[in-house]
Amino acid sequence: MTVxxxxxxxxxxxxxxxxxxxxxRPARLGPADVVRVGAxxxxxxxxxxxxxxxxxxxxxxxxxxxxxxxxxxxADLDRTLAALGTNLLTVSPGSTLTGGQAQLPSTAEQMVxxxxxxxxxxxxxxxxxxxxxxxxxxPKVETNGLAAYAVRTSLRGAIGARLxxxxxxxxxxxxxxAVVLGATAADRLGIGRADRNAQVLVDGTWFTxxxxxxxxxxxxxxxxxxxxxxxxxxxxxxxDGHATTVYTRSAEARVESVRELLGPTADPxxxxxxxxxxxxxxxxxxxxxxxxxxxxxxxxxAVALLVGGVGVANTxxxxxxxxxxxxxxxxxxxxxxxxxxxxxxxxxxxLSALGGAGGALLGLAVTVGYAVYQGWPxxxxxxxxxxxxxxxxxxxxxxxxxxxxxxxxxxxTEALATP
Amino acid sequence: xxxxxxxxxxxPGGVTALAGVSLSVARGELVAVxxxxxxxxxxxxxxxxxxxxxxxxxxRIDGYDAGALSDARLSALRARRIGFVxxxxxxxxxxxxxANVADGLLYSGLRPARRRERAADALHRVGLGHRMRHxxxxxxxxxxxxxxxxxxxxxxxxxxxxxEPTGALDSASGAGVMALLRELNTAGTTVVIITHDQEIAxxxxxxxxxxxGRVVDDSTADRIxxxxxx
Numbered sequence: 001m002t003v004x005x006x007x008x009x010x011x012x013x014x015x016x017x018x019x020x021x022x023x024x025r026p027a028r029l030g031p032a033d034v035v036r037v038g039a040x041x042x043x044x045x046x047x048x049x050x051x052x053x054x055x056x057x058x059x060x061x062x063x064x065x066x067x068x069x070x071x072x073x074x075a076d077l078d079r080t081l082a083a084l085g086t087n088l089l090t091v092s093p094g095s096t097l098t099g100g101q102a103q104l105p106s107t108a109e110q111m112v113x114x115x116x117x118x119x120x121x122x123x124x125x126x127x128x129x130x131x132x133x134x135x136x137x138x139p140k141v142e143t144n145g146l147a148a149y150a151v152r153t154s155l156r157g158a159i160g161a162r163l164x165x166x167x168x169x170x171x172x173x174x175x176x177x178a179v180v181l182g183a184t185a186a187d188r189l190g191i192g193r194a195d196r197n198a199q200v201l202v203d204g205t206w207f208t209x210x211x212x213x214x215x216x217x218x219x220x221x222x223x224x225x226x227x228x229x230x231x232x233x234x235x236x237x238x239x240d241g242h243a244t245t246v247y248t249r250s251a252e253a254r255v256e257s258v259r260e261l262l263g264p265t266a267d268p269x270x271x272x273x274x275x276x277x278x279x280x281x282x283x284x285x286x287x288x289x290x291x292x293x294x295x296x297x298x299x300x301x302a303v304a305l306l307v308g309g310v311g312v313a314n315t316x317x318x319x320x321x322x323x324x325x326x327x328x329x330x331x332x333x334x335x336x337x338x339x340x341x342x343x344x345x346x347x348x349x350x351l352s353a354l355g356g357a358g359g360a361l362l363g364l365a366v367t368v369g370y371a372v373y374q375g376w377p378x379x380x381x382x383x384x385x386x387x388x389x390x391x392x393x394x395x396x397x398x399x400x401x402x403x404x405x406x407x408x409x410x411x412x413t414e415a416l417a418t419p
Numbered sequence: 420x421x422x423x424x425x426x427x428x429x430x431p432g433g434v435t436a437l438a439g440v441s442l443s444v445a446r447g448e449l450v451a452v453x454x455x456x457x458x459x460x461x462x463x464x465x466x467x468x469x470x471x472x473x474x475x476x477x478x479r480i481d482g483y484d485a486g487a488l489s490d491a492r493l494s495a496l497r498a499r500r501i502g503f504v505x506x507x508x509x510x511x512x513x514x515x516x517x518a519n520v521a522d523g524l525l526y527s528g529l530r531p532a533r534r535r536e537r538a539a540d541a542l543h544r545v546g547l548g549h550r551m552r553h554x555x556x557x558x559x560x561x562x563x564x565x566x567x568x569x570x571x572x573x574x575x576x577x578x579x580x581x582x583e584p585t586g587a588l589d590s591a592s593g594a595g596v597m598a599l600l601r602e603l604n605t606a607g608t609t610v611v612i613i614t615h616d617q618e619i620a621x622x623x624x625x626x627x628x629x630x631x632g633r634v635v636d637d638s639t640a641d642r643i644x645x646x647x648x649x
Contacts (some may be wrong), residue, residue: 024483026495037525044513150609212514329509332470334498334526336491412470416505 026336036348041319042354049351052308052315056355056395057362059305060388064363066301069370069385070294076376077287084218085162085281087255091246091266094275103242103274105278107320108266109152112246117254122158123243124222125150125230130203130237132226134189138201144188148202148234149244150226151180158247165212166194170275175227177236182223186212202226203237218279219247305391308355313399316348320407327407328415339406348400349393356392360385420468420578420609421484422448428538428632436462438632439476444611446577448490449604452613453620461582463629464613468501468580469493481577498526502571502608506583510555516542516566517551523570541573542566545599561592568599572608578645579603581612585619597622 029037042049091112091217093102105111113121130148131140155161156168167173169180179200181331182192191198207228216222233239234389246266250258259278264271320327327340335343364380423446428437436459444450454460465471466478469485478485481500485493510519520538521531529537542551545565555563564584571579579598585593597619604610612623620626628636 024488024492024495024499026491027498027526029525033525033531040511044511325507325509326511329503329505330526331494332468332497332501332503333523334494334496336494336526338491339494339526414466416470 009342020243021105026334026339029339029342034342034346035350037343040130040343041323041347042350043354044356045319047058048315049354052311053358055308055311056392057308057359059301059303059308060359060392061362061366061389062304063298063301064380064384064388065366065370066294066297068363068367068378068380070290070297071379071381071384072367072376073290073369073374074287075379076374077283077290079377080217081280081283084280085249085252086157087250087252088218088279089248089250089255089262090219090249090277090279091231091262092244092277093267096270096271096273097200098228102267102270104244104246104274105267105269106241106243108243109246111265112248112262115248115250115258115265117250117258118253120154120158120249121246122152122154122248123246124152124155124227125233125239126133126171126244127203127228127233127239133188133201134187134191144185145224146185146188147225148233148237149227149263150230150237150239152230153228155227155247156213158249159216159222160162160218161216162211162214164193164214166209168211169227169229169412173210174288175231175235176231177205178210178230178348179190179208180211180213181209182213182221182225182227183215184361185226187223191389202228217283219299220246221245279353291384294362305395309352309395309399312348312355312396313403315351316344316400316403317406319347320344320403324410324415324418327410328412328418331412337408340410340411343405344404344407345397345400348404349396351369352396352399353389354395359392360388363388420444420448420481421611422477422479423466424477424479424620426466426473426478428459428466428471430641435632437466437473438604440629440634442486442627442631442634442637444609446609447607448608449601450612450625450627451620451623452580452611453615453617455615457631459632460615460629462583462632464580464611465571467597467611468503469496491520492544494526500529500577502515502574502579504564504567504571504579504581506586508555508567508587510556510563510566512519513519515552516547516558516569519566520570520573524573527574537573538569541569544572544603545569552558559592559623560588561595564588564592564596565599567605568596572603577609577635579608579610583614583616584612585614585616595617 002061007250071374089202091108096102109123110122112118127148127150131143132146132148153169153171153174164183168359169178179202181189191212194209200209234241259276262276263274267274330340367380421438421442423442426437427437439548452460452463466473472486480496483496486494490630511522517535517538520541521534524534524537539551542548545568547562547565547569550558550562551555558566584596584600588596600610615622626638627634
């Protein structure tokens with residue numbers, strides 16, 4: 001309590017203790033405060049926040065779902081490959097030098113069986129000209145694209161085919177008019193399951209359906225076939241006894257060496273007229289093709305994400321324009337430029353993080369839903385989720401940077417002058 | 420408390436808002452800066468509140484040379500030493516009175532729990548202890564301005580600047596807010612009220628009259644008798 005008669009300026013200098021004067025440093029905001037202040041805009045304009053987060057969410061959901069679905073599909077192929085094995089090799093006749101259809105010698109099967117490393121051998125022979133009909137009333141031209149094959153009883157083990165119903169051919173039924181239908185063939189002929197009364201007409205002869213196979217991924221040509229015993233085919237369908245495909249299973253480590261020997265062994269006189277292939281390669285190729293397609297879809301997802309980012313940037317620019325008075329108030333309350341900048345940056349990051357989290361969940365749900373529908377194992381790689389979240393933060397940061405800098409540059413008086 | 424020395428402010432475009440103003444206000448004074456619109460009193464508020472820098476001249480607030488401080492340090496000065504009350508209240512819609520006042524302490528460096536405590540204290544001081552949970556739209560104009568005053572004084576600033584604090588209020592609520600400001604001044608805060616209202620200005624111990632960017636009259640005589648309280 002002093003009565004000041006001196007000049008107010010000098011009095012003021014005396015007023016402020018030196019220690020306080022030196023401590024004039026802006027307070028730092030804690031992380032919780034930064035998030036809380038950043039959320040103000042989202043709380044006061046929830047619909048707008050939701051819509052702009054939705055843009056990000058759709059982009060992230062698209063990317064996560066694309067990666068998830070293709071991963072799930074690949075996981076399914078991998079599972080199939082693992083179950084079926086990659087050691088199946090097939091031998092089939094190619095073309096002769098003159099361009100005609102080559103034929104495997106009838107000794108091919110026994111010869112192949114003697115190759116070192118081969119574990120089992122089986123064969124099928126296409127019965128030339130044999131068509132399959134449900135009844136004798138069907139016009140001849142309506143073949144349904146089905147063929148008849150003579151098969152060894154060991155075939156099922158070799159290709160890893162499973163029965164949907166009924167039984168597989170055995171030594172006895174292979175000599176009688178009994179037939180096992182491929183999955184597609186059964187479907188086209190309208191035979192749901194193997195039945196004592198279910199008969200089909202193969203090349204004019206009635207055969208009883210004893211079994212129906214599930215789809216065979218390693219031998220898709222058998223899906224549209226009626227399979228009859230080797231001797232039954234020779235006796236009743238005029239089959240010539242030449243195998244059209246020889247299937248071999250070899251020790252996993254010997255597959256490549258067996259592959260090289262298969263041609264010369266199956267047909268020593270004309271090794272070049274023999275085609276050797278590995279059916280599992282087709283599945284692996286399918287896998288690779290799927291990957292290329294995924295790349296394309298991922299690119300589309302990235303475009304969606306970018307559009308979402310533009311939406312967030314737009315929202316932020318409007319938010320800064322609308323909240324000039326608030327910026328002015330906060331500056332008068334002692335907010336530094338940096339604190340204003342971090343407020344709007346935090347808002348933008350929150351907005352896109354919300355979108356990213358929602359999108360990741362949505363993508364996850366779509367993947368699981370689709371995988372369950374397809375009967376695949378649902379797989380979403382963690383890197384896809386982590387990458388998605390990193391992408392949203394990057395997008396949010398970029399979208400918010402310019403508006404935040406503009407907000408921080410606004411002079412307090414100008415901001416307060418806004419009605 | 421406040422010492423302006425030959426302060427000039429020329430806005431880009433050549434408008435001279437302040438043309439060499441010198442003014443000193445001692446700690447504990449209650450001052451009205453009064454003048455018609457265009458007299459430069461808003462610019463005066465910006466200078467006193469360190470919201471803007473002068474083109475020429477010196478501004479000292481609470482012992483600090485505002486011209487010599489960086490933007491960050493000026494912000495800290497505002498956060499700790501200066502409280503603002505605006506004509507338009509500037510309250511956050513949807514947030515309670517308590518949250519609004521606590522938000523005013525955000526840049527003070529206090530912990531959240533302490534901010535809420537102080538905010539509650541400030542609301543009690545302005546007589547709104549019973550309406551802390553109410554949102555601005557549930558309060559009358561006078562009550563809103565009281566919340567804004569509470570926000571300005573919650574940080575216990577040494578200087579309170581009020582820009583037309585009663586401009587948006589009816590006369591009864593306006594008188595209430597003025598009584599509150601007087602009370603705060605009695606408790607020790609230096610209060611500067613910027614107004615165009617002669618009546619309000621007359622009711623205060625000291626009037627600084629402005630016209631065309633200059634101080635045309637300063638009732639310093641009053642200052643000797645009533646202005647310097649402590």
